[in-house]
Amino acid sequence: MTRYALITGASSGIGLALAEALARRGRSLILVARQRDALESIALELNQRFGVEVLFRACDLGEPLRLSGFLLELEEGDRQIDLLVNCAGIGTCGPFLAHDWSAEQDLIELNVLALTRLCHAIGNMMAVQGGGQILNVSSIAAFQPGPWLSTYFASKAYVLHFSEGLREEVKKTGIKVSVLCPGVTRTRFFDAAKMNTDTVEQSTGAMTPEEVALYTVRALEKNKAIIIPGRRNRWITRVPRLLSRWMTRKIAASINKSYCPR
Ligand SMILES: NC(=O)c1ccc[n+]([C@@H]2O[C@H](COP(=O)([O-])OP(=O)(O)OC[C@H]3O[C@@H](n4cnc5c(N)ncnc54)[C@H](OP(=O)(O)O)[C@@H]3O)[C@@H](O)[C@H]2O)c1
Numbered sequence: 171m172t173r174y175a176l177i178t179g180a181s182s183g184i185g186l187a188l189a190e191a192l193a194r195r196g197r198s199l200i201l202v203a204r205q206r207d208a209l210e211s212i213a214l215e216l217n218q219r220f221g222v223e224v225l226f227r228a229c230d231l232g233e234p235l236r237l238s239g240f241l242l243e244l245e246e247g248d249r250q251i252d253l254l255v256n257c258a259g260i261g262t263c264g265p266f267l268a269h270d271w272s273a274e275q276d277l278i279e280l281n282v283l284a285l286t287r288l289c290h291a292i293g294n295m296m297a298v299q300g301g302g303q304i305l306n307v308s309s310i311a312a313f314q315p316g317p318w319l320s321t322y323f324a325s326k327a328y329v330l331h332f333s334e335g336l337r338e339e340v341k342k343t344g345i346k347v348s349v350l351c352p353g354v355t356r357t358r359f360f361d362a363a364k365m366n367t368d369t370v371e372q373s374t375g376a377m378t379p380e381e382v383a384l385y386t387v388r389a390l391e392k393n394k395a396i397i398i399p400g401r402r403n404r405w406i407t408r409v410p411r412l413l414s415r416w417m418t419r420k421i422a423a424s425i426n427k428s429y430c431p432r
Contacts, residue, residue, distance in 0.1 A: 172223060173250045176200040176292065178231060178284075179258030181208040183357030184307065184350075187383035188255055193220040195387065200251070201226040202240075203258065225249075231258055231284040232276050241291045250299055254292045256285040256329075257307040261322040261363035264430050274321050281325035289336060293345060301344025305390060306333040310353045310403050314410040317423035318430050322363075326351075330396070337395055346393050352382045353403035365429045375402040 175192050179185035181203035189199055193216040201209050206228035213224040229240045244251070259281045262273050289304055296302030309323075312330035316323025333349035340347060354376040360367050370376060377400055385399035398404045410418045 171248075171250055172198050173252040174198045174200045174223075174225070175253035175255060176202065176251045177255040177257060178202045178288065179256075179307070180226075181205045181212065183359060184352060184355060184379045184382055185255070185257035186212060187379035188257060188386060189216060189224075190380075191383040191387045192253075193222050193224065196220070196222060197253070198223040199225070200249070202229055202231070204228060204230050231288075232280040234279065234283070237284055237287060241287070245291065245295070251292055251295060252299070252302045253305070254288060254296075254302070255305045255307070256288055257305075258284070259307060259325075259359075261319060261359060261365065263319050263322070263363050263365045263426075265318070266320050277321050277325060281322070282328050285329060286332065289332075293336075293340065296345050297340070297343045301346075303346045303348070303390065303393075304333075304336070305348050305350055305386070305397075307350045307352070308333065310351050310398065310407050312351055313407045314418045314422050316426055317419060318426040323422075334395065348390055348394055348397055350382075350386050350397045350399075351403070351407065352398075353377065353400055353406060355379055355382050360429070364431050366431060369428045375400065377403075 180201035209226035308329040309326040311323045312326040337347035389397040
């Protein structure tokens, strides 16, 4: 029976690069995101280039009812998923109190609730199958509080801690859990979050999604718990441990302010 890697957020950026890196290694894929047309052409291209089966499903994962429908389809279908990549994620930037509540709710629904629900539903399927692998996408933002991107940083801290906890819990079921913490990566994430893209352009340490994906698939093969692509990013995640909390908050606030829309 064919086994699939299910990747959310596969229509662009890091999710798309991970899909390509996995297809290159001969993995059959199920791609998920909202943009149906983009998924369709990516599926066709990956199938033609790598000869692997690529299915796709357009779904707004931030809509609980649509997510329920998708999970029901998976539970009632006969496709085995042995790798779940939770990559779909969005950001909000600027003063929390000035944001529409709906923008903050959308972020929490997608970055936190949908990711957790997918781990629960597909994790249970994997337990019945006798194992599998889960990769949750967090960020180097997870390692400290982030004024002006407070909800986003907190959502990524949740993903990091949840994934580490789950890894220990499910070890005996044969399910391996890893968490990816990229630093600044050149994708449309910043545009989508209406952030100041000049700051990204000027960032010397920014990586390409392909560099992040290559490092990640290699680390996944070694079952690494926390995957941080880039030496500079690994160093950045250690800094908060050397500083006091108030100093970490001040530094994060001044860096994050440069990403806020003017
Ligand atoms: N770029 C960075 O610097 C960076 C750094 C650290 C961590 N990350 C994390 O990496 C992940 C991928 O981001 P990216 O940088 O690759 O950005 P991206 O290019 O904007 O990709 C985001 C993906 O999520 C999908 N998505 C957004 N809302 C969705 C929804 N409601 N339902 C289903 N899919 C949805 C998007 O597709 P549709 O629009 O088709 O739905 C797209 O495929 C995110 O979790 C992000 O937090 C990014």
